[in-house]
Amino acid sequence: MTPPARWRLLEVMGSSAGGIKAHVSQLSAALNSAGHRVVVAAPRQGLPGLGEAPKRQLGWGWLLAVPALARAMAGADAVHAHGLRAAAVSATLVRLRRLRRPRRPRRLGRPPFRAPIVVVTLHNAPPAAGWRAVGANWLGRLAAKADHVLVVSPDLEGWIERLGATAVERAIVPVRSLAPPDSGRAATRRELGVSEFPGSRAPAVPSEDAGPGDRAATSPNAEPADQVATNPAADLGDPFATGQAARPQDPAGTSPNAGPGRPLLVTVARLAHQKGLDILIEAAARLGRRDPAPLWLVAGAGPDRAKLEALIAETGAPVKLLGPRDDVAALYQAADLVVGTSRWEGQPIALREAMTLGAAVVATDVGGTKAALAGGALLTQADAGALADGVGQLLDNPEELRELRRRGAAAARRFPGQAEMLAQALRLYGQRPPAGARNSPRSPRPERNRRRF
Numbered sequence: 001m002t003p004p005a006r007w008r009l010l011e012v013m014g015s016s017a018g019g020i021k022a023h024v025s026q027l028s029a030a031l032n033s034a035g036h037r038v039v040v041a042a043p044r045q046g047l048p049g050l051g052e053a054p055k056r057q058l059g060w061g062w063l064l065a066v067p068a069l070a071r072a073m074a075g076a077d078a079v080h081a082h083g084l085r086a087a088a089v090s091a092t093l094v095r096l097r098r099l100r101r102p103r104r105p106r107r108l109g110r111p112p113f114r115a116p117i118v119v120v121t122l123h124n125a126p127p128a129a130g131w132r133a134v135g136a137n138w139l140g141r142l143a144a145k146a147d148h149v150l151v152v153s154p155d156l157e158g159w160i161e162r163l164g165a166t167a168v169e170r171a172i173v174p175v176r177s178l179a180p181p182d183s184g185r186a187a188t189r190r191e192l193g194v195s196e197f198p199g200s201r202a203p204a205v206p207s208e209d210a211g212p213g214d215r216a217a218t219s220p221n222a223e224p225a226d227q228v229a230t231n232p233a234a235d236l237g238d239p240f241a242t243g244q245a246a247r248p249q250d251p252a253g254t255s256p257n258a259g260p261g262r263p264l265l266v267t268v269a270r271l272a273h274q275k276g277l278d279i280l281i282e283a284a285a286r287l288g289r290r291d292p293a294p295l296w297l298v299a300g301a302g303p304d305r306a307k308l309e310a311l312i313a314e315t316g317a318p319v320k321l322l323g324p325r326d327d328v329a330a331l332y333q334a335a336d337l338v339v340g341t342s343r344w345e346g347q348p349i350a351l352r353e354a355m356t357l358g359a360a361v362v363a364t365d366v367g368g369t370k371a372a373l374a375g376g377a378l379l380t381q382a383d384a385g386a387l388a389d390g391v392g393q394l395l396d397n398p399e400e401l402r403e404l405r406r407r408g409a410a411a412a413r414r415f416p417g418q419a420e421m422l423a424q425a426l427r428l429y430g431q432r433p434p435a436g437a438r439n440s441p442r443s444p445r446p447e448r449n450r451r452r453f
Contacts, residue, residue, distance in 0.1 A: 007036040007429060010072055010116070011053075012081040012090050015046040018270065019349060020082050020123050023173055027080075028053040030422045041072045069093060078117040078429035084136060087120035087143035094118040095145055119428050121150040121171050122160060125344045125367060137163065148428045152346030153368025170371075172421045175352045175412075181330035188334035189264065194295055197263045197336050197395075263294040263395050266335035268328050268350040269342070271302030271321070276341040276364065281308065282384035283341070284317040287391060293318050294395065296339075299325040332357045336401070337391060340364060343382055347372040355412040360405040362390055376411025378404055 009031060013024050028038045029051050040047075041056040043065065056072045058065035070093055073079055081090035097115040120143050126136035143149065144164040150171035151157045157168055181188065189195060265284075269275040277298065284296045296317070298308075301324045312319050325331065328350075332338055338354040340363035347368050351361050355376055363369050364387065365379035373379075380390040394401045 007031070007426070008075055008077045009036055009038045009429065010076040010079045011038060011040045012069065012072075012079060012086045013040070013042045013046060014083045014086050015043045016083060016123075019173075019346070021046065021049060022176075022349070023121075023123070024082055025049070025051045026174065026176070026418065027421060027425060030418050031425070034422060034426075039072065039076075041069060065089070066093070073097070073116060076116040078119060080119045080121070080425070080429070081143075081146075082121045083123060084126070084139050084143060087122060087146065087149075088139040089142075091118050091120060091144075091146040092142050117148075117429055117431070118146045119148045119150065119425075120146040121152070122156050123152055123346055125153075125156065125346075126159060148431065150424075150428075154371060155367060156346070169424075171347075172416045172424050173347045173349070174417045174421050175349060175356055175415050178329040178332075178353055178357065181327060181333055183330060185333045188330045192264070192295075192297070192334065194264050195261050197261060197292075262292040263336045264334060265294050265296040265337050265339050265391065266299070266331045266354075267296070267339050267341060268299045268325075268331070268354075269340070270300050271298075271304045271308060273304065274343055275300075275302075276343045276382060277304065277308055278311060279343075279364075279382060279384050279387060280339070280341040281311050281315060281317045281319055283387040283391070284319045285315040286384060286388040288316065288318050290392065290395070294336075294391070295320065297322055297331065297335075299323070299328055299331060328353070329357060332359045335359055337362055337394060339387075339391065340369070341382070341387060342366055342369070345369050345372075351377065352412070352415060355408040356415070358405060358409050358412075360394070360401055361408055362387070362394070374411040374414055376408040 011024055011028050013020055024040060028040055031038045032053055038053045039056055040050050040053045041058055042050065043058050047055050047057060056068065058068045058072075066089060069089065073090075073093060079090050079094060081087040094115050122143065126140065127133040140160060140163040144160055146165075147167065149160055149165045149168045151160060151168060152171050152173060154170075157170065161168055183191075186196065267277075267280060269277065271277060280296065280298070284294070287294050287296075296319045298319060299322045305321060308321060311317075312321070332354040335354075338351060338359040338361050340348050340351045340361070342348065342364055343366060345363075345367045348363060351363055351369075351373060355361055355373070361373065361377035363373065363377050363379055364382040366382050369377075370379060378390055378394065380386040394404065
C-alpha cells in the first residue's frame with residue numbers, strides 16, 4: 001500500500017544527553033521538514049535540547065512512564081524508540097495493544113482498532129557481565145519483538161539477533177555540518193601556544209565537487225549560513241557541550257608541557273569511562289618521551305574529570321583538559337591528529353565530523369568504529385601501547401600523515417546524509433509487521449484514535 005502523505009509519528013527516548021538526543025533531534029527535525037507530524041516523548045530531564053517538535057513528558061522512571069507513554073501512542077502511525085529501555089517498554093506496549101479486542105460488536109462502518117508500527121534503535125553496547133548484563137539481556141529480548149530493529153554497530157546486530165530479533169539492519173546516523181571556524185589553523189595554534197609542527201601541514205577541507213551520491217554533511221559549507229547554529233554542539237545535545245564555554249586564561253601556552261613546533265593532538269569526548277581517557281593519558285605519557293613531545297588537548301565535560309586530572313598529575317602526561325568548548329571545528333582544523341580512544345563506540349560522530357573538516361584521524365578499533373569511518377582512519381587496539389605506537393608512526397612519517405588525511409577526506413565524501421536517514425525511517429514506518437501480528441498497523445483506524453495527533 002502507498003503510505004499516507006502525512007505520518008503521525010511518536011519518537012521515544014530516555015534521559016540521554018549524548019548521541020541519542022542528537023540523533024532524535026536530527027530525525028524529528030527531518031521528519032517535520034518532510035511534512036510529517038512528529039511528537040517526541042521523553043522523561044522531563046531528557047526534554048531540553050530536543051528541538052522544536054511537540055513534546056510529551058513521561059514520568060520519572062520507566063515504570064511511572066508507562067501510562068503516559070501508552071496515552072501518547074494513541075493515534076500514532078508508528079512509534080520509534082531510541083535506547084534499550086525505551087525500546088523494551090515501547091515494543092511491549094505495542095504488542096499488548098495488538099492483543100486488544102473490541103469489548104462490544106463493531107458498529108456498521110466503524111473501522112477496527114489498530115496498533116502502530118514499532119521501530120527501535122539500539123545505540124549503546126550492553127554490559128558484558130554481572131547482574132546488569134542479565135537485565136540488559138532481558139530488556140533486549142523485549143526490544144527484539146519490535147517490528148524493525150536498527151543498530152549502530154555490527155556487534156549490537158549480532159547481540160540482538162541472538163535474542164530473537166528477525167528484522168535487523170544498520171541505522172543511518174548522518175554527520176552534521178560544522179560551521180567553518182572564524183579563525184584559521186595558524187591563529188588557533190597561536191592561541192593554544194603551539195606553532196606549526198614541521199611534519200604536518202594545514203588540512204584541506206573535503207572538495208565540494210562531489211557527485212550525486214555525496215552528501216551535504218560532508219562539507220562544512222554545505223548548509224546555508226542561517227541554518228548553522230551559533231553553538232551547534234550545544235544545540236544538538238553533544239555530551240561535551242553545555243553551552244558557551246569560557247576560554248581558559250592559560251590555554252596550554254604557558255604550561256610547562258607547551259612549546260613551539262610540537263605536534264598537536266585533539267580528542268573531543270565526554271569525560272567518562274567508556275571514552276577510554278585513562279588509555280589516552282597513559283599513551284600520552286609514553287609519547288611524552290619523544291622530542292618534541294606532542295601536546296594532547298581534550299575537549300569535553302563529564303563525571304571523571306577529577307580522576308583524570310589526578311592521573312595526569314601522577315603520570316606527568318602532556319595532556320590538557322579544556323572543558324566544554326563551542327569551537328570544536330577550530331580545534332579539528334588546528335590538530336595534526338584527531339584521536340578517539342573509546343573502549344566502545346557505535347558510530348563515533350566526533351571523529352566523523354573531524355574527517356569532514358579534513359583532519360587526520362586515529363581511533364581504537366572497537367564497536368562500529370571501523371564501519372563508520374569507512375577506511376578513512378588509522379585503527380589501533382584499545383590499549384595505550386598500540387595507540388602510542390600508531391600515533392608515533394604517523395608523526396615520524398609526514399607522507400603517511402598526509403596520505404591519511406587524504407583518505408579521511410575521501411571517506412567523508414561517502415558519509416550518508418539526512419536524506420538517507422529520512423528514507424530509511426519512512427521505509428520502515430510504512431512496512432507491515434511480521435506475519436501473525438494482530439490488528440495490522442496498515443488497517444484503517446477510528447477517528448477517536450487520531451485526536452492526540
